[in-house]
Amino acid sequence: MDSDTGSTCSRSSTPDLPMDSAVGGFFSEKMFQAYCGDEAGPIRPGRPRAEGPQAASSKNRNRGELSKENLQELRLKVNSRERKRMHDLNQAMDGLREVMPYAQGPSVRKLSKISTLLLARNYILMLSSSLEEMKKLVGDVYGASQSHPARPVVPQLPQMPLHPLAQSLHSLVGNGTAGGPSATQAPHSPPSAGYLGFHAPPPLPSLLKDPLHLTSSYRHFPGMPCPCALCQPLPATTAASLHSLSMGK
């Protein structure tokens, strides 16, 4: 990369920053500038400017009246804002990754953005479905207690039909179409977008080989036996508990 100070921060816009460090939990612009060692990167040379019919907006007309210095100053300011915006977006993405039921750690490659979003969507769907099933089961237990008032009512969670429910949730998350060899793949690779996509296009074989496929309808990931809360002895449906489970923190 040529003389772009932004490149100084290449691959580091989502460093291992403490989420609670900066005001509002985000990496402040000043921090970022200090991190990058520059206020704003110079204009990247060699990039073709968009010229033609689109370049006739009022703002562009105004720019014609600006001096070169002012124009460059404005450009740097806008670039800096855009960088900050993207860094905030990445921070939010990191926050989302942290609560995803997926193995995390230094030896685990970070989920890509698209994978994070798709996994988050599936995770929300799974939790919603789990909540509905739980409501139904609680309703059943309550109804049983009404019909047998003499017997002590113990919500027999361990004896609950976990497996079918878990299976359904697994198929919800794992969409069993993702057949394919995988157990021999790298143990620390994140799930691919193809696998994670709930309505994703037909997954490419290369997109399916990352996660360990240990069951017929769900893929388990290293470091995390099963993200499905219903597979745990005690339901832990909150993201925090799942996070602690997966992180071992």
Add this chain to the structure above:
DNA sequence: TAGGCCATCTGGTCCT
């Protein structure tokens, strides 16, 4: 080496 992923720059558009 090709492809995926990413950061950054940039201009256009929308919103306040």
Add this chain to the structure above:
DNA sequence: AGGACCAGATGGCCTA
């Protein structure tokens, strides 16, 4: 008018 948001373009890094 200025800022936020968006999408296209570009180039770097990394992995299979």
